[in-house]
Amino acid sequence: MAITKPWTVPEEPLTAKPVPSVDLSQPIPSWNTPEYPAEWPRSDEMSVAPRHVVILHYLYSALSTLLRRRGRPFAVNQEIGLHFIDARGQAQRCDPDLIIMPFPNTGRGSLRRQDMPCPPDCVIEVASQSTADNDLGIKKTWYAWMGIREYWILDPVDSNGPAHFERGVLLPDGPLMGWRLEQSRYEPLETFWDAAARTWTAYSPVLDCDILLSQELHREETDGGYRILDPETGEPLASSSEKDELLAEKDVHLEQQRQRLEDQGTEVAAFIIDLARFRYGDSVAEQLQELMQRSSAPMPARQMVQAWMATPSTEEFLDAASRYFRMFRTDP
Numbered sequence: 001m002a003i004t005k006p007w008t009v010p011e012e013p014l015t016a017k018p019v020p021s022v023d024l025s026q027p028i029p030s031w032n033t034p035e036y037p038a039e040w041p042r043s044d045e046m047s048v049a050p051r052h053v054v055i056l057h058y059l060y061s062a063l064s065t066l067l068r069r070r071g072r073p074f075a076v077n078q079e080i081g082l083h084f085i086d087a088r089g090q091a092q093r094c095d096p097d098l099i100i101m102p103f104p105n106t107g108r109g110s111l112r113r114q115d116m117p118c119p120p121d122c123v124i125e126v127a128s129q130s131t132a133d134n135d136l137g138i139k140k141t142w143y144a145w146m147g148i149r150e151y152w153i154l155d156p157v158d159s160n161g162p163a164h165f166e167r168g169v170l171l172p173d174g175p176l177m178g179w180r181l182e183q184s185r186y187e188p189l190e191t192f193w194d195a196a197a198r199t200w201t202a203y204s205p206v207l208d209c210d211i212l213l214s215q216e217l218h219r220e221e222t223d224g225g226y227r228i229l230d231p232e233t234g235e236p237l238a239s240s241s242e243k244d245e246l247l248a249e250k251d252v253h254l255e256q257q258r259q260r261l262e263d264q265g266t267e268v269a270a271f272i273i274d275l276a277r278f279r280y281g282d283s284v285a286e287q288l289q290e291l292m293q294r295s296s297a298p299m300p301a302r303q304m305v306q307a308w309m310a311t312p313s314t315e316e317f318l319d320a321a322s323r324y325f326r327m328f329r330t331d332p
Contacts, residue, residue, distance in 0.1 A: 022117040023117065024072075024102050024103040024117060025073050025103070026103070027075075027104040027105050028103060028105050028106070028115045028116055028117070029106050029109075030105050030106045030107035030108060030109030030110065030111060031083075031109045031110045031112065032110065036083055036109075036110045037081065037110060038081065038109040038110050039081070051156045052126050052128060052156050054224070055126050055156055055224045056078055056079070056097055056098060056126055059098055059124060059226065059228070060076055060078050060098060061239075062227070062228040062237040062239075063076050063098075063100060064076050066228060066230070066237065067207075072102065073102065073103050074100065074102055074103070074104065074121075075100070075101045075104045076098065076099075076101075077101070077105070077111070078097065079095055079096075079097060079098075080095060080099065080108065080110060081093055081094075081095050081110030082095065082110070082112075082113065083110060083111070083112045083113065084113035084142070084145075085113070085114075086142065086145060092142065093110075094139060094142060096124070096125065096143075097123075097124060097125045097126050098124040098125075099111075099120050099123050099124075100120065100122040100123075100124075101116070101120045101121060102118065102121050103116070103118075113146050118147075119146060119147030119148050120146075120148045121150065121206050122148065122149065122150040122151070122152065122204070122206050122207055123143050123150075123151050124153075125139065125151075125152070125153045125154070126153075126154050126156055127154065127156070127171060128156070129170065132153075136153065136172075140179070140186060143186075144181060144186050147181065148181065149180065149181050150178065150179070150181065150189075150204060150206040150207070151178065152178040152179075152202075152204070152211070153177045154175065154176060154213075154224075154226060155170045155174075155176070157169050157175050157224060160218075162198075162215070165198070165215050165218060166193065166195075173188075174193065174200060175200060176191045176200045176213055177191065178202055178204065189203070189204070189205075190203075197214075198214070198215035199214050199215065200213040201213075208231060209229060209231050210228075210229040210231075211227075211228060211229070212226070212227040212228075212229055212236060213225055213227075227239075268299040268300075268302065269292055269299055272288065272300070272302075272305045273285050273289050273292075275305060275309060276288045276309075276317070279317075280317060284317065284318065287318060288321055291321055291322060291325045294325075295325035295326060297324065297326060300324055304324070308320040308321060
């Protein structure tokens, strides 16, 4: 999408110092070198549970769709290497499950914090049994140190137990936890449990959208029931499977509509031939039927056919029909 003028970081009302305006329209480099490899053996045991993978796939697609509408430069990267210097001056690396930045990058290689014109907007981690402690501990510390404006951890809740869904399995304060950076510290964002609807919801100030976790969708979908709500409509942005279902329903509707039109055309054709047979006889009706079968034109309205039949002769009737169907007559 063309950028007519550089996008600048908005002033943060809750920070002690305003964030300076910077040009975010230029992509930052992506790296794939021995020092900054695009891929490497992971230092933590990443869960390969299908639900974990599909949650990330959904979030990547939904957030890309949402942010693309706003016409600003951005990038959403999944499981990409992030290199930085920690508070002790030590070089570190981590690979956020999802990182959202208010500027583009040049490819799918690893990223360096030092190349970024400002901190990333948000990081989202999907917790697993082997990563939850790091997500809540060292990664949270690292992300705050790097100045990442917002941090969310999602629990895939690999359980169908109602109590597990209500309390979460891996996280201490429910399956949806978020923080916003305020004066270099992460302060918790509110999350809400609706016992009647069996849903968790939370608002992301940085992404300017609501995050929903629905127990009904959790039961039905392999993606765990997480949804991003469209700020314009309040409706969940559809997952891939939901989009496929909508397309399938549309295909069925179009096929039904085509069949109805075909049936209507067959009825109209039979009516016209019967009128011609009654008015002019079998020979003319057979010629008219041949014209219809050879032509791709739609069936004429009944009023038009009745106007043809007002002509005084058989030849004039067949000539009018031939002109409409754009066919030459083959007289018997």
